[in-house]
Amino acid sequence: MKQVILADIKQMAIQAKPALLQAAQRYGWPIKVYLHWTAGHYDQYFSDYHFNIGKDGSVFVSTNDLSEKKNHTYFRNSGAVGIAAACAYNAHSCGDLGPEPPTDVQIEAIAQIIAVLSKALNIPIDIEHFMTHAEAADNMDGCDPGYEENGYPQGKYGPQNSVERWDLWVVKAGDKPGTGGDILRGKGIWYQQNGVG
Ligand SMILES: [Zn+2]
Known part of the structure; x- marks a missing residue:
């Protein structure tokens, strides 16, 4: 894992945009960015995500x-980018995010990356483009990518x-329950309006 700053992320996104767009368009959807927690420990990183965010916001x-x-x-x-905050080990419910819940700086870091990617990839900050897992x-x-064929009732496997x-x-x-995505997108829009990206 290599540590990066927002300027690096902007450059990486500009470079990757044509290939991301081509991959997304094969499925008939726009470039999408997915927001995760790892459900692991703070500062335990996984190569399944493009970005891992540490406890201190790095x-x-x-x-x-x-x-x-x-x-x-x-x-x-x-045609998708995955961002994960390294946290939420042993999270059980909306009232119990376990002993390692998302930190304030992890939340702000996700929002800042949203602001940068929105501009660099030319996608608006809305639920069609930036979604929580x-x-x-x-x-x-x-957008139903076909979960139903794989046995998920109503093609869904999420919190509802x-x-x-x-x-x-x-x-x-x-x-x-359900407010996380709007909070992250709202913060992303705020950062964008305040010059991030
Ligand atoms: Zn996830």
């Missing part, structure tokens, strides 16, 4: 090529269904 990349297909979001990895698992962008994945459904223990 950002690490597992590749120099953001168009490299990674394994982060079931059936949605083509929780939202993606419930197909909340209206079988709850197999619910990354960032909330960003803080006790928050209203």
Whole structure:
């Protein structure tokens, strides 16, 4: 893993954009960015994501090529970028994010990366382009990549269904269920309006 700053991320995104776009268009969807927690320990990083964010907000990349297909979001990895906050070990419910919940600086770091990627990849900050894994698992962008054929009832496996994945459904223990995506996108928009990206 290599540590990067926002200027590096911007350059990487500009370079990867044509290949990301080509891969996404084969499936008829736009470039999408998926927001995760690892469900592991703080500062335990995984190469399944392009970006891992440490407890202190430091950002690490597992590749120099953001168009490299990674394994982060079931059936949605083509033309997609995966960002993960390293946290949420033993998270059980929206009221119990375990002993290693997302830190404030991890949340801000995700939002800053959203701001940078939005501009560099020319995609707006909305649920069609920036989704939590929780939202993606419930197909909340209206894009069903085919989970139903693989045995998921109603083609969904997220927090409103079988709850197999619910990354960032909330960003803080006790928050209203389902608010995590809007909080992250809202912060991303704020950073963008304040010159980040
Ligand atoms: Zn995930």
